[in-house]
Amino acid sequence: MRIGVDNEVCEAHGQCSIVDMDLFPLDDDGYSAVGPDREVPEGEEDTARLGVDACPVRALKVLS
Amino acid sequence: MSVLDDLTTPSASADPFSVFRALRESDPVHWSEAHRAWLITRYDDVSAAFQNKAFSNDRVRPVLERKRQSGAESAATGVLGLMTGWMVVNDPPVHTRLRKLAAGAFKGQRIAAMDAMITRIVDEHLDAFLRGSGPQDLISEVAYPLPATVIATMLGAAPEDRDRFREWSDELALVAFGTGGAARADRHERALRGLREMESYFHTLIEKRRAEPGEDMLSALMAKEGDDRLTDDELVGMCALLLFAGHETTTNSIANSVLALLRHPDQLDRLRRDPALIGPAVEELLRFDGPIKVLNRWVVAETEVRGRTIRPGERVHLVLASANRDPEKFAAPDALDLGRSPNPHVAFGKGIHACIGAQLARMETRIAVARIVERLPGLALAEEPEWKDVLASRSMEKLVVTHS
Ligand code: HEM
Numbered sequence: 179m180r181i182g183v184d185n186e187v188c189e190a191h192g193q194c195s196i197v198d199m200d201l202f203p204l205d206d207d208g209y210s211a212v213g214p215d216r217e218v219p220e221g222e223e224d225t226a227r228l229g230v231d232a233c234p235v236r237a238l239k240v241l242s
Numbered sequence: 243m244s245v246l247d248d249l250t251t252p253s254a255s256a257d258p259f260s261v262f263r264a265l266r267e268s269d270p271v272h273w274s275e276a277h278r279a280w281l282i283t284r285y286d287d288v289s290a291a292f293q294n295k296a297f298s299n300d301r302v303r304p305v306l307e308r309k310r311q312s313g314a315e316s317a318a319t320g321v322l323g324l325m326t327g328w329m330v331v332n333d334p335p336v337h338t339r340l341r342k343l344a345a346g347a348f349k350g351q352r353i354a355a356m357d358a359m360i361t362r363i364v365d366e367h368l369d370a371f372l373r374g375s376g377p378q379d380l381i382s383e384v385a386y387p388l389p390a391t392v393i394a395t396m397l398g399a400a401p402e403d404r405d406r407f408r409e410w411s412d413e414l415a416l417v418a419f420g421t422g423g424a425a426r427a428d429r430h431e432r433a434l435r436g437l438r439e440m441e442s443y444f445h446t447l448i449e450k451r452r453a454e455p456g457e458d459m460l461s462a463l464m465a466k467e468g469d470d471r472l473t474d475d476e477l478v479g480m481c482a483l484l485l486f487a488g489h490e491t492t493t494n495s496i497a498n499s500v501l502a503l504l505r506h507p508d509q510l511d512r513l514r515r516d517p518a519l520i521g522p523a524v525e526e527l528l529r530f531d532g533p534i535k536v537l538n539r540w541v542v543a544e545t546e547v548r549g550r551t552i553r554p555g556e557r558v559h560l561v562l563a564s565a566n567r568d569p570e571k572f573a574a575p576d577a578l579d580l581g582r583s584p585n586p587h588v589a590f591g592k593g594i595h596a597c598i599g600a601q602l603a604r605m606e607t608r609i610a611v612a613r614i615v616e617r618l619p620g621l622a623l624a625e626e627p628e629w630k631d632v633l634a635s636r637s638m639e640k641l642v643v644t645h646s
Pocket residue numbers: 299329330331341393483484485487488489491492495532533534537538588589590591592594595596597598599600602603604607
């Protein structure tokens with residue numbers, strides 16, 4: 179599974195990071211540092227989905 | 243500038259939104275003599291303030307230091323000492339470390355697994371409520387006991403100890419928000435005694451978990467993160483913070499949501515017809531009338547907001563409840579639209595301090611509101627609620643309803 183953030187859309191709400199700090203790191207200003215395309219470690223798929231769904235502006239996407 | 247800017251008068255507490263509208267339109271970064279603080283009311287400015295390093299959360303330590311200097315080493319300085327360690331009143335790097343150590347306990351899967359436990363607690367309270375007839379207070383019977391019971395259960399407290407969590411939560415609020423005059427000095431003293439009991443209770447619970455770790459949140463908080471972990475005193479502080487931050491907020495989130503639905507029967511019908519709407523519905527209810535009106539920040543460096551110079555030593559109030567009704571961010575902001583999406587409200591704050599309990603709070607509010615709506619089909623308001631005259635929270639005295 180791969181996830182990515184659209185940094186044009188991200189507004190630094192930090193809600194993804196509450197679900198999992200390691201899967202959804204933030205930069206110093208609170209914006210998502212997930213990057214455009216990142217691999218989700220095996221076994222973490224459900225958590226990744228929760229984090230993607232937690233974003234209020236839908237900046238995060240499950241890519242595959 | 244003669245704009246109404248005292249947010250704690252009875253009329254402003256009853257209808258803060260028209261006060262906010264006037265402030266947003268006429269003076270969005272407003273110095274209020276009544277509050278001795280800047281009121282920031284537009285979404286964009288509130289949002290940027292969460293990122294502005296000139297605004298600090300470190301606001302308990304100065305109070306404690308003043309008290310200690312004046313030689314008043316007392317029970318109050320003991321409790322203030324505990325609160326000084328809370329992540330919510332600390333800046334990086336202290337905050338960063340504590341938040342990281344707490345994060346494991348709030349991970350997505352762990353919270354998602356609490357679904358059944360919360361549903362059971364909600365249903366127990368609703369069973370009792372349904373046995374009653376005539377007008378009853380939904381806050382004292384359901385919305386108030388629920389979050390304290392959830393936190394107690396989460397931390398692994400024995401069922402017979404759960405009622406004490408409510409008392410401690412009230413006592414923490416009393417100490418945190420100060421006393422008003424001599425009439426309350428006595429209550430204050432009793433609160434401090436209660437909180438010493440709380441501290442020793444949490445110490446004992448920690449000892450138990452150390453001997454016998456479980457699946458509970460306290461065991462998760464005790465876990466190592468890299469080479470670091472929370473000390474026993476920090477763990478006690480963390481337990482107290484979770485109770486303090488997670489109780490009254492969630493009570494008001496449930497109560498304000500039910501009131502908003504009762505005042506918008508079309509939206510209540512919509513939710514009854516489409517229960518799957520509960521996710522976005524709760525986001526909209528948090529935006530529309532969330533539990534926190536105002537967050538506080540101390541100014542530690544000179545900064546400018548919308549052309550106003552804000553200076554070190556001053557205080558800033560971030561008016562979340564106003565930002566959430568800003569027409570520049572939300573179309574038709576005063577309309578309740580349970581399907582609103584996207585919904586980037588700031589009821590949980592934003593940035594590094596954004597509510598770490600947000601997933602849990604959402605789940606509690608979703609389950610409680612969904613079960614109330616489903617199990618109380620005849621729900622109706624029995625009397626006009628009164629709002630508490632407090633600055634920080636949006637909180638009713640009672641929510642008296644009938645259910646048949
Ligand atoms: C609907 C209910 C709730 C609302 C509206 C809410 C709102 C907030 C807000 C606005 C903040 C940011 C404070 C700031 O920036 O100064 C915050 C922080 C916090 N909340 Fe919540 N909260 C709720 C429920 C909970 C629950 C259930 C818990 C835990 C059991 C919790 C624990 C915390 C903690 C520990 C912080 C401090 C985080 C930090 O400083 O990094 N909250 N909350």
